[in-house]
Amino acid sequence: MYDEVTIGARLRALRRWRGMSLRTLADLADLSQGFLSKVENGKQPLDRRSHIAAVAQALQVSETDLMGGPHLSTDPTQAGPHSVVPALRAAIQTNRLGDAAVDRARPLPDLLAETRELEEVFICCDYLALGRRLPSVIDELHFHIAEPAGEPALLTALTVLVEVYMFATFRTKDLGYSDLAHLAASRAMDAAKLSGDPVAAGKADYLRVQTMPRENSWDRAQIAAEQAAKMLEPHATDPLGIQVLGMLTLSAAMAAAVQHKTAAAGAWLDEARALAARVPDEPLVNWSSFSTTNVGVWGVAVGVESGEGGAAVLELADAVDEAKLSARRSRHATFLADVGRGLARDRNRRGEALRWLRRAEAVAPQRIRNNAAVRETVGVMLQQAREAAVGRELRGMAARMGVPH
Template identity: 55%
Template sequence: MHDATTIGARLRVLRRWRGMTLAQLAGQAGLTPSFLSMAERGLRALDRRSHISALAAALRVSETELVGGPHLTKDPVQSQPHAMIPDIRAALLINTLTAPATDRARPLVDLVAEMERIDHSEYKHTQVGSALPSLIDELHVHACAPADEAAYRVALETLIEAFQTATFTSKDLGYSDLAHIAAMRAVEVARILDDPISSGKAASLRIHTMPAGSRDATLIAAEQAANDLESKAADNTGVQVLGMLTLAASLSATVIYNYNRAEHWLDQAEELAGRIPDTPTDNWGAFSTTNVGVWRVALAVERGQTGGNLLQLANRVDEERLAGRRGRRAAFLSDVGRGLAREPRMRGEAVRWLRRAENVAPHKIRNSAAVRETVGSLLSRAVSTAGGQELRAMAARMGVPH
C-alpha cells in the first residue's frame, strides 16, 4: 500500500481493502462522498491532520498506512537525510540509563557545546547525521557514571535536548514510530530529573508524537501538561516551554474541530510570547511572538482557510526573524502555499509559495507528505503552463508522477 504515491491513491486502496463504499467511509469520517471521490482521484489534497486522523480511525489503520512511510527518490537532497536514521535508531534503542552502548566519552562540557551547535544549526538534518548518534551514546556514559550530582543532571538535561532533535528529525522524514520512541526516552529522563521544565519539554515531545487513535487523549494530555507548568514557569525558558505546550494544545483542539478551545490556547500562547524576547532562533522550540504568528497560519490552514484571509495572517509574520530557523520558515511558507492551492484562482500564487519553501529548506520540503500531496493535486488539475513547469520540476524532485 505504501507504493501508491499520493494519500488519495492509498485511500482508495485501503477503502477497497476494507470493503467500504465512499458513502460509508465518508459517513464514518465526517466528510462528504464527493470530497473523498475527488481526493482519491488526486483532484483534492488530503493534507489536513483532522481529515487524515478521521479517515485513519474510520479505516482502522495507522496514519502512516494512509499517509505512507518514508518516500525515497533519486534526488540526493531528498534521500540523503534518510541514511542517518539507522544510526539514530540504534542510539535510541541500544542505550539505557544503566548501560551505555560505549564505554568512552568526551568531556561533558564538550558534549553540551555540541548539542547547542546542533540546536542552532540552520540545516539540522545535515548536522544530525554525523553528530547526534554518538552524542546520545556519550551522554549515556556520563549519565551512567557521573562525576557528581550536578554533572548527572546536566547529562540528563542534555539528553532531553538530544531526544528532542531525534524526535523531530525522525518525524520530518516520516519515521513516526521512531519519533515516538525518542519522545518516550525524553519522558523517561524527565521522570528522573523531576523538575517542571524538563517534564514540560518531554510532555511536548510526547504530545507531538501521539497516534491518531488518541485524538481526544492528545488534547487532554496537552492541556494537563500546560496547566501543570503554568504556575511554575518563572523564567524565560519556563515561559517558552509553557508556550509550546499551549500551541500543542491549540493544534490538538483544532484536529478534533474544537475551534473555540483552539482559539483559547492560541490566545494564551500570544500572551505568553509577549513576556519574552521575540527571538525564535534563540528560544526553546522557537517559541516567540513570531512563532505564534506562524502557528496561527498553520492552524488556519488546518481549519481549511484560504485566499485573502490566509494571506493577511501570513503577511503579519516577520520572515526575517525566522532566518535562523530554516525548517520553521519553510514550514510556514509551505503552509501558506498549501492553503492557497485549495482556491482555483490562487493556484499560481500557491506554486510560488511552495517553491520559496523548497528553496529555504529543500531537504524538509521534499520529504513532506503534505506538500507532496498538494503538488500531486495541483498537477492533476493541470494549472497554467508556467505553473505546470514549476510543479513538474518539484514533482520530479519529490517522486510524484508527472
C-alpha cells in the first residue's frame, strides 16, 4: 500500500514516537486536526513548505525525517542519478581552497570549455551525465586555485568554481541530499569571498539561501536573501548583476510566502518584475533563467505555496510563456509540476492535474521522478482515484516514482 511510504505515514509514526495526540500536534503546528488526520490517512498531501516546516518544528524533527531522504526505486531513470553521488560527494568534501585533492589538472581553458558544456547538461536536467563529469572539474579547478598561473588565472578559476558548485548544489538538492547541497553552497561562498567579486558573492548567497535548513528557519532565509540583495544592489549595474539580484528578490518572496507574509511576498515579486523588465526575456540565456518569464514561474510557485488551487493556479499559469521555457527543462518541468500540484487540490480537476504532472515528467523525467512533493501528490491522487482510466495513468506514474500501486 502507498500508505506505508507517504509523508502521512511517517507523520503518524513520528507523532506516536513523540507521544503526541493529533490535537496536541495540531495546536503546536497551528494546523487543523482534521487536516492532519487527512494527511496521516493519505487523503491530503502535505506539500506546502510552510506546513512541512510547521509540523517538523512541532515534532522537533528535521524535514528529512518527515519527508524521507533520497528515494530509490527499481526505475533506472529515477534511481540512476543517485549512482554518481558518491564521487560527487568525495570531490566536494575532500577539496578546500588552497588544498586540492588532486596533483594535476587540464589547462584552465579546457576546463572553461567543459564548464560551458556542463551548463547545457545542467539546463537539460541530465543528472546522470552531469554527475559523471562534475567531480573531475571540481577537483581540477581546485588545483588551479591552489597553484594558480597568475592573478587573472586565479580569479577566473574562482568565479568558474562558483558556477560549478551551483550545478552541484541544485542537483544534489533535487535528489534529496540536503547536507551535500549545503556543503556545495558553502564551498561556493568561500570561492566567491576569495575572488572579491560582489556578483560572484551574490550568486553564492543565492545558493546559501536555497540550502538553508527549513525547519524554523524561513525567517532566517528571508533575512539572508534581503541582506544579500541589499549588498549586491549597488553593484548590479550590468545584466548579470541584475539577474543575480533578481534571483535573490525571488528567494525573499518565497521565504515571505512560506511565513504567510502576503504583503512582503507581493512586494518582492513586484521588485523582481521591475528588475526583469531591465533585462531581455530570455530564460535560456540569463543567469539562473532570471527574466520576466521566470518571474511568472515563481509567481505560480508562490501561489501554490500560499494555498492557491484549481482555476486560480491556471490563471497564474496563463501569464507564463511556455515557449520561452521549453529549452530550460529544469525550470519548465518545475513550472508544470507546480501547476499540476495546485490543480490536484481541486477534486474536479484531478484528471487535468495528472496531465500537467505527466507533461512535467516527460520534460525532465530524472527530476520529476525524484521530486518528493510530486511523489506525495501522485500518491494521494492514487488513493483518491475512482475512474479506471485515471487510475491506470496514475499507477504508471506511481510505478516510475517508486510509489507502491
